[in-house]
Amino acid sequence: MGVLNVTPDSFSDGGRWLDADQALAHGRLLRRQGADVLDVGGESTRPGSERVPVDVELARVLPVVRALAADGAVVSIDTVHAETADACLRAGAAVVNDVSGGLADPEILDVAARHGARYVLGHWRGDPATMNERAVYADVVAEVVTELAARTRVALAAGVDPALLVLDPGLGFAKDAEHNWELLARLEALEALGHPLLVGASRKRFLGALLAGPDGVPAPPLARDGATAALTAILAARGVWGVRVHEVRPSADAVRVAAALRAAGRAR
Numbered sequence: 001m002g003v004l005n006v007t008p009d010s011f012s013d014g015g016r017w018l019d020a021d022q023a024l025a026h027g028r029l030l031r032r033q034g035a036d037v038l039d040v041g042g043e044s045t046r047p048g049s050e051r052v053p054v055d056v057e058l059a060r061v062l063p064v065v066r067a068l069a070a071d072g073a074v075v076s077i078d079t080v081h082a083e084t085a086d087a088c089l090r091a092g093a094a095v096v097n098d099v100s101g102g103l104a105d106p107e108i109l110d111v112a113a114r115h116g117a118r119y120v121l122g123h124w125r126g127d128p129a130t131m132n133e134r135a136v137y138a139d140v141v142a143e144v145v146t147e148l149a150a151r152t153r154v155a156l157a158a159g160v161d162p163a164l165l166v167l168d169p170g171l172g173f174a175k176d177a178e179h180n181w182e183l184l185a186r187l188e189a190l191e192a193l194g195h196p197l198l199v200g201a202s203r204k205r206f207l208g209a210l211l212a213g214p215d216g217v218p219a220p221p222l223a224r225d226g227a228t229a230a231l232t233a234i235l236a237a238r239g240v241w242g243v244r245v246h247e248v249r250p251s252a253d254a255v256r257v258a259a260a261l262r263a264a265g266r267a268r
């Protein structure tokens with residue numbers, strides 16, 4: 001899944017694709033580089049980011065969603081707002097990517113259900129203003145599993161098709177670096193919920209901390225793509241449904257490496 005942030009303030013690429021023509025060109029490039037799904041977002045959800053009115057969000061994403069869907073791309077709309085999801089599904093999007101798992105705007109579950117859309121249900125707590133304070137767990141894996149299971153029940157009760165439900169641990173959303181690593185190390189606990197998994201680790205802060213130099217200064221976002229692709233290889237080898245990445249080519253290559261290894265293993 002290639003990230004297409006049509007925002008001025010996303011943490012790694014804010015402002016680069018705010019213009020619709022530039023966004024469209026970038027989306028087409030990501031597709032040529034091997035993205036199976038293009039995830040279009042018009043509101044940053046990084047900690048401390050500003051909330052965006054729905055009309056502004058829609059003005060950013062709708063022309064891009066419409067044009068990419070007309071190309072034949074599988075388009076995902078990265079939003080927590082029901083109204084935005086509804087308009088984008090009408091414009092040809094096929095996936096709703098909701099990092100709040102229906103907590104920010106419960107109507108979004110009805111929208112996904114009504115359209116028969118794939119729904120990515122992410123784990124988060126609080127909202128972008130408060131989520132850092134909510135990163136407190138006795139056992140992060142057990143609590144994320146319990147909370148995802150609860151949100152799954154709500155989504156299915158709203159009519160989301162169980163065959164179209166994808167779960168996401170929500171790395172960085174009310175989680176610090178240690179929580180993210182623990183979730184990545186124990187993904188089988190999330191897989192046991194019985195739905196495919198999407199993981200969004202790309203360029204996130206915990207990778208910057210991992211790659212810090214001897215002075216302790218974190219690696220900047222654009223220097224985190226190698227670590228992102230390394231994680232993609234590991235996650236693809238264990239069979240996750242998807243990874244959400246900014247730099248598509250190395251991750252698409254990693255997916256192909258993992259697929260070749262799996263095929264060779266099966267052939268023995």
Ligand code: HH2
Binds near residue numbers: 005046098199200
């Ligand atoms: N992370 C971000 C945004 N959307 N969607 C899913 N399903 N999973 C994620 O982990 C996820 C996501 C945050 O990254 P980014 O879009 O690069 O930044 P920003 O929120 O600043 O736009």
